[in-house]
Amino acid sequence: MRIMIADDHSLVREAIAAILQINDFSDVVFAGSLTDAVDRVSEFESFDLILLDYSMPGMNGLDGLSKMIALAGDCPVAILTGVESPDLAHKALELGAAGFIPKTISARSMMSAIKFMADGEKYLPMEFMKAKHTEADGGLSKREMEVLEGICEGKSNKEIAIDLNLQEVTIKLYVKTLTGKLNARNRTHAAMIARDRSLF
Secondary structure, X not given: OOEEEEOOOHHHHHHHHHHHHHOOOOOEEEEOOHHHHHHHXXXXXXXXXXXXXXXXXXXXXXXXXXXXXXXXXXXXXXXXXXXXXXXXHHHHHHOOOOEEEEOOOOHHHHHHHHXXXXXXXXXXXXXXXXXXXXXXXXXXXXXXXXXXXXXXXXXXXXXXXXXXXXXXXXXXXXXXXXXXXXXXXXXXXXXXXXXXXXOO
């Protein structure tokens, strides 16, 4: 497995390389800027994974990621960063990144993430995935989600109450709280928001 570590801090590059070497991955290439990384790929060097530091020279935010993805072809490209932002992580994945790796994760997690991405999978820290889910569903409880699912299926409060073995008045209360959390005007609007956020 051949991996490029593009980071302007030699300490970071060497630390990740050491983790890889301990795990029998000795073919590691370094770059200190996006320009250096682009030059290596442009020279038709082949890699199994490219790690780009989000803050290194030339990156210009996620523009550098898009540039490398377009250049690297089938090779997965991931962001390596000290900026722990779930929102930034999801934007990177939406642009096609193979993953988003905070520099604060453990050596074991780093190795697992690298293997995962090199195998063609997507990697995101668990806490980032949880943060995105909470953002999408407005922090609804499990029961509120069940009621919302019933609404999306076009069921009445009475039908939802029967399905969940609850009183209809209780369902009305859940509808009130979930619409408030979703900033929905009514149950129909709540269903539209749920579909827009792909909750079901």
